[in-house]
Amino acid sequence: MTDTNVKSPAKETLLTPRFYTTDFEEMSKMDISQNAEDFEAILEEFRVDYNKQHFIRDEEFNQSWNNLDTQTRSLFIEFLERSCTAEFSGFLLYKELSRRLKNTNPILAECFLLMSRDEARHAGFLNKAMSDFNLSLDLGFLTKNRSYTFFAPKFIFYATYLSEKIGYWRYITIYRHLEQYPEHRVYPIFKFFENWCQDENRHGDFFAALLKSQPEFLTTFEAKLWCRFFLLSVFATMYLNDFQRSSFYASIGLDARQYDIQVIRKTNESASRIFPVALNVDDPKFFRLLDECACYNQILLNLSNNHKNQLTTLFNKLNVSFKLAFNLIQLYLIKPLNTQNTWNTIK
Known part of the structure; x- marks a missing residue:
């Protein structure tokens, strides 16, 4: 054994x-x-x-x-x-x-x-x-x-x-x-x-x-802001994680990006039955900005493994982190879809 x-x-x-x-x-x-x-x-x-x-x-x-x-x-x-x-x-x-x-x-x-x-x-x-x-x-x-x-x-x-x-x-x-x-x-x-x-x-x-x-x-203005925040947080976390692990998905015959897009669309639709807002994933900027976030995150990972010239590395990490954060803010500011008028419909 x-x-x-x-x-x-x-x-x-x-x-x-x-x-x-x-x-x-x-x-x-x-x-x-x-x-x-x-x-x-x-x-x-x-x-x-x-x-x-x-x-x-x-x-x-x-x-x-x-x-x-x-x-x-x-x-x-x-x-x-x-x-x-x-x-x-x-x-x-x-x-x-x-x-x-x-x-x-x-x-x-x-x-x-x-x-x-x-x-x-x-x-x-x-x-x-x-x-x-x-x-x-x-x-x-x-x-x-x-x-x-x-x-x-x-x-x-x-x-x-x-x-x-x-x-x-x-x-x-x-x-x-x-x-x-x-x-x-x-x-x-x-x-x-x-x-x-x-x-x-x-x-x-x-x-x-x-x-x-x-x-x-679910019904207050503050609730709408938090729902948007958590939708974006969960989607972005998955997207950035899976971008790093595209080889795993390839090993089971899946394209990681297309898989994540499908999962995000379906989860966003499910959440629209309970959350007062859904993310506008059909906005052309949505997945483009997520793609850029995933690339920036990969650069940060690569920089973390670079132990040469610590000062330059720190400056580069701050620069890339700012770009990543700015993209996430842009994603959050994409006008969401109001879903309250569809709560009683069957999807």
Whole structure:
């Protein structure tokens, strides 16, 4: 039997999956009675546990993966690590929320508990996949040593709603592509994405219900500004990350840019059913500016690896960072689409 090595966690950057904490007292005081029926229906779906028997490895996993070339193997391990870290981050947040809300808001507490069950299942499945490459993540070490970012509850709702919905569209897009081109399915984990993404979708629906239960998070002028901010933040983070990892997507037969454009369009459309605004992704400047941001980010990464002439490197990094920030501001200022008049339509 081959020994499994514990992998050191990836270095934290602005674009790596983050661990979150929030104001648990504020959460415990939330009144969700305006949307009680939705929560009851969602809770019933969570209790059914549609994927209870889904994440079971089959015989296709029982083989050597040494046939993968070094670059593909490295990229795939990074994909598994980032995915596992993101799922485990969700597990920790949801588990803590379920514990803190148990006495004050039992419906929310049970929803968070059952979502933490799903996230733990996903993280465990991904970590087991890493063991096929003789590696694993020490999730206990991550729990204790990763830095936690504080977000107010409403920001948790915006960010996590989008994270779950974009996760759905990422997984289902890869699944459908590999269903059409099975020769590119280099590893069996992709077979699980169709059912897997339904967990993400249900979690997103839960956060949509939370947002709807607090009208001030969706109907005020300030809410519109924050919705734009989080839409752009989530889309730009994905776009910049995937630009760096275009070789991984190429290894499964996908063009990273076209994949991201498809996922952004679909997530933007999904979000328009709950957010008061959507980004105007059809504006000719939108993807052009994102492309430039991705290039600037790559230049910054290259400069970070340049240890010669520190003063010149610092000046160049400041110059490129300014250009990147200026592009993001231009993206934010593209006039958004008002979606409130379409909230009651079926898309």
